[in-house]
Amino acid sequence: MNSTIDLLKSHRSIRVFKDQPIAQETINELVEAGQAAATSSFIQACTVIQVNDPEKRQQLATMAGGQSYVETAPTFLVFCADMKRHQLACEMNDAQMQSGFTEQFITATVDCGLFAQNVAIAAESLDLGIVYIGGLRNKIADVSKLLDLPDLVYPVFGMCIGVPDQNPEVKPRLPLSVVLKQDSYDDTKDRERLADYDSHVKTYYQSRGSNLKETGWTDQISGMLVKEARPHMLPFLQERGFIKR
């Protein structure tokens, strides 16, 4: 429809980068584009830690489950949901912040999502490639300690950015009929739609350039969801002042 929409629809994660640094001026520009995203009640609850220190990068790569590109990507950013800044704002106005509400956790987390997605698009518009690193949440306490994150701040995900040195295919998404519903939630036809989609995904995995797999979507998802999902998350977040009520 237009070049921006073409850009959005051409996203794929990039994990192999050319050994070409990104100028700090460019990184600043990306983060400013992130800041321009909508923010719930002007709360601006996202803080970005740019990690340059090679030693810290190496540790983060390990913490993320051995994702070497966290260490080697030209730029690595950690997006943190941050309500500490708001505690400071309250202090500056002699006010007592009521913290720990799940609602605040949602707004801060969503703020990071919108912010980071703007950074991703801005980067891709400059022919850079990115990959989100949710794996930081594997070792969220260690990551928080390494980056000196205080209470009321948690690392939502990281992002590697750099000039792509690979050209992977775009992964086929769920059928629109499954994802977009009219006026109410009706999934009565979704079982057969997902079965169709499984065939598409299998074809994709078998025909793509590398890392061939024999799997559809539902089996991949079910294989993941029969296992525990980072069970340390809730106690960690509560210890840090989130989701207490």
Add this chain to the structure above:
Amino acid sequence: MNSTIDLLKSHRSIRVFKDQPIAQETINELVEAGQAAATSSFIQACTVIQVNDPEKRQQLATMAGGQSYVETAPTFLVFCADMKRHQLACEMNDAQMQSGFTEQFITATVDCGLFAQNVAIAAESLDLGIVYIGGLRNKIADVSKLLDLPDLVYPVFGMCIGVPDQNPEVKPRLPLSVVLKQDSYDDTKDRERLADYDSHVKTYYQSRGSNLKETGWTDQISGMLVKEARPHMLPFLQERGFIKR
């Protein structure tokens, strides 16, 4: 730096729309652009409910705290974090999903954020305007009932979309020095930076075209955070199968 970044940096919420419908083909295109965003472990946990029914729109406008544009905007979408689809995927593979993990809540919520921000950018690239409607969470149980949302699905936010019939200013964001930190979280200078920023925000509110206010950022934030934040959220989400462990 380029037209995409200019577009990102020119975002402001639009709440007044021309009486011009958006073609379904365009809405489909926007949602497909949303689907193209990164998704944690290919989980694709966002479902969009497009609300056309005028009666439902009116009720949603009321539930959102009397935001009339929810009723009158040409298009209104509700972005839902959806793990029900994954339960179905597990059933299709004779697997027992382990649900209720806070980690799953985070991935599904972040998925919605990235997805919706792509929809927002795609819309703005077509000269449409948007506003996010977090106010749906005021009455999250009523909204869920109205849209027949089942367990393991929750409405994260809505979005009004249409041709703008107003031209508000872009709101000044926090200083980059507050938001972007190097190698570790260090907020020792943030108090004075926020005080400076308060002055900027005051100037903005006093000079903008409409809805003049005498307020900075920290006092606005502290005024909001001394109050409870949607205390019904955690019990509601837990009842729906989220954040149980």
